[in-house]
Amino acid sequence: MSKLFSAKTKEVFLGPLSKNNPIGVQVLGICSALAVTAKLEPAIVMGLSVTIIVAFSNVIISLLRNTIPNRIRIIVQLVVVAALVTVVSEFLKAFAYDVSVQLSVYIGLIITNCILMGRLEAFAMSNKPWESFVDGLGNGFGYAIVLIIVAFFRELLGSGSLYGIRVIPQAVYDAGYMNNGLMLMPPMALIIVACVIWVHRSKNKDLQEK
Amino acid sequence: MDTNKNSYTIIFATVMVVIVALMLAFVSGALKDKQTANVKLDKKKQILTSLSVEIDNQDADELFNKIITGGLVINSKAEVLSDSKEQAFEIDINKELSKPLEKRQLPVYIANIDGKTKYVVSLRGAGLWGPIWGYLSLNDDKNTVFGSYFSHASETPGLGAEISQKSFQAEFIGKKVMNNENKFVSIAVVKPGQTAEGMDYVDGISGGTITSKGVDAMLMNCIGQYETFLQQPATGGAKQ
Numbered sequence: 001m002s003k004l005f006s007a008k009t010k011e012v013f014l015g016p017l018s019k020n021n022p023i024g025v026q027v028l029g030i031c032s033a034l035a036v037t038a039k040l041e042p043a044i045v046m047g048l049s050v051t052i053i054v055a056f057s058n059v060i061i062s063l064l065r066n067t068i069p070n071r072i073r074i075i076v077q078l079v080v081v082a083a084l085v086t087v088v089s090e091f092l093k094a095f096a097y098d099v100s101v102q103l104s105v106y107i108g109l110i111i112t113n114c115i116l117m118g119r120l121e122a123f124a125m126s127n128k129p130w131e132s133f134v135d136g137l138g139n140g141f142g143y144a145i146v147l148i149i150v151a152f153f154r155e156l157l158g159s160g161s162l163y164g165i166r167v168i169p170q171a172v173y174d175a176g177y178m179n180n181g182l183m184l185m186p187p188m189a190l191i192i193v194a195c196v197i198w199v200h201r202s203k204n205k206d207l208q209e210k
Numbered sequence: 211m212d213t214n215k216n217s218y219t220i221i222f223a224t225v226m227v228v229i230v231a232l233m234l235a236f237v238s239g240a241l242k243d244k245q246t247a248n249v250k251l252d253k254k255k256q257i258l259t260s261l262s263v264e265i266d267n268q269d270a271d272e273l274f275n276k277i278i279t280g281g282l283v284i285n286s287k288a289e290v291l292s293d294s295k296e297q298a299f300e301i302d303i304n305k306e307l308s309k310p311l312e313k314r315q316l317p318v319y320i321a322n323i324d325g326k327t328k329y330v331v332s333l334r335g336a337g338l339w340g341p342i343w344g345y346l347s348l349n350d351d352k353n354t355v356f357g358s359y360f361s362h363a364s365e366t367p368g369l370g371a372e373i374s375q376k377s378f379q380a381e382f383i384g385k386k387v388m389n390n391e392n393k394f395v396s397i398a399v400v401k402p403g404q405t406a407e408g409m410d411y412v413d414g415i416s417g418g419t420i421t422s423k424g425v426d427a428m429l430m431n432c433i434g435q436y437e438t439f440l441q442q443p444a445t446g447g448a449k450q
Contacts, residue, residue: 038368069219076226083230087237094241097248159368184368184417 013134016142022115023146023193024200025207029115033147034189036106040163043151044144046106051140053088053110054119055133057081061124062132068125077120078111085111115143150192158183253299257330260345260359261321262383278330280320286311288439295319303332303432304341316435321347328356331436335428338420340364342373342428348387352440355397358382360425370421381412387433387440394437399426 022028029050036046060080061068068076089107092100100107110116119139124132155161157180160168168177182188201207212218254274255265263277281298283291292298298317306314319330327350334343344360358379365371372378382397389395389408398406399422402413414422433440 036367038366042367067213067222069213069222071214072219072223075223079226079230083234086234090237090241090245093248094244097245097252101252154368181416 009131009134012131013138016135016138017145018142018200019204019207021142021146021200022118022139023143024197026118028118029113029143030190030193032106032109032113033143033150033193034186035109037147037151037189037192038154038158038184040148040151040155042106043147046109047140047144047147049088049106049110050113050115050143051137053081053084054116054140055136057084057116058119058124058132058136059129060084061120062127062129065125073125074117074121077117081116081120082111115139146193146196149196150189153192154183154188158188250299256359256361257319257345260330260347260357261323261328262347262357263323277321277323278319279322282318282320283315284318284436284439285316286314286435286438288436288442291315301332303334303343307334307431311435314435316439318436318439323356326350331433333360333428333432335424335431337362337365337373337424338370338418339366342421342424344425344428346382346429346433348440352442353386353388355382355385355387362421365418365421368417370415370418370424372415372418373421373425378412378415385410385412387429392441394434394440396426396430396433399423399429 016022020026023030023033032046032050036042057077057080061077064076064080085107089100092107119136123135127135152162155163156167160166160173160179213222251270255270258265258270258273258277261277263273265273278295280293281295282293283298283301285291298319301315301317303317306316317332321328321330328347329350329352330345330347332343332345334341336342340363342360342362342365344358346358347356348354349356360373360379362371362374365373385397387394387397387410395409398409398411399414400406400411401419401422402416405411414425
């Protein structure tokens with residue numbers, strides 16, 4: 001086990017959760033963070049799907065890294081990701097149809113997620129499969145955390161519910177409280193992501209630019 | 211090995227494409243039957259949902275056979291082309307909509323809920339990002355809505371996607387698609403707070419205006435095809 005979780009591997013896993021967060025620090029994957037965070041449920045599903053796909057495409061690219069011709073490496077990465085996503089989607093359609101209906105658009109969105117290309121290009125192309133796998137998991141979870149934070153506020157303030165369950169009691173509405181429709185609009189996701197980055201940076205002084 | 215040589219790059223790309231193509235073709239071919247079965251089962255579930263039938267964990271196939279007692283394939287002049295439930299079920303409404311109105315084959319499902327006859331018609335239209343579809347069930351007066359089901363391929367969660375929520379679908383119950391002169395007027399989907407002249411209306415989705423308009427247009431276009439059929443008095447055509 002000690003070899004599996006060396007200090008470097010641990011750093012590879014924990015880094016993206018905070019200090020090197022794909023959304024907060026690398027500012028990757030923002031596009032999907034806007035699209036799927038109006039509700040908590042799709043945010044969690046998207047976070048998990050991206051985690052799985054990043055981890056496995058990282059492994060595949062890492063295994064192939066010494067054979068991939070440099071000039072077409074981006075294309076190769078894209079093909080690997082697209083093939084993987086398509087296979088997963090086909091399997092879901094055959095064996096978990098309800099899940100695939102729920103995921104519908106997100107499956108396609110995974111391919112376009114910049115975190116995937118970013119990790120494949122920056123990490124998997126120059127690291128061993130196991131580290132790449134851990135890096136994929138770390139980045140996937142780092143992405144999922146931010147998505148869940150954003151979705152939490154948007155669903156709570158925008159729909160008055162969490163995970164589809166009403167949490168703000170009717171009495172509060174009767175007293176004049178209203179759901180904030182703006183929370184459901186994509187611009188609000190940007191603003192919340194910006195707030196997350198703000199809080200994150202003020203807590204981590206070394207992330208601040210001079 | 212020099213991985214930067216032109217010949218290597220071309221061979222690598224070719225081999226990769228062939229391998230990936232074979233793999234995807236194999237996966238797709240191997241899972242095709244299961245997927246088609248799933249799509250059919252889901253269609254049955256959708257039709258049942260439009261009849262406000264709770265499926266939960268029951269066998270949707272069995273439930274469908276029990277509740278849907280018959281089916282018709284009609285054209286826009288309400289001539290019955292077939293009265294087989296299976297043929298009605300096989301119709302792809304999307305393909306029919308691309309044909310001229312007179313040539314379209316329209317499915318009608320006849321259901322028996324607690325001894326009462328219900329008619330289910332098929333809907334298909336466009337939302338903001340992609341197709342939307344649904345089923346509308348009518349009471350035996352072929353006018354009052356008994357239940358509805360809407361779904362979508364890729365509307366925005368929290369906005370347009372809300373059309374697949376029960377709360378939106380329940381708004382249609384009891385609305386009428388015909389006016390007092392037995393003319394088809396559809397049901398309008400309006401912005402919350404607004405009303406519609408001369409027809410029944412339901413509240414659209416806040417922030418999902420284009421999807422709401424899509425539902426509005428879909429109801430108008432798709433139920434409109436059935437106008438002649440709906441004007442005919444119910445003949446008790448339901449085969450028990």
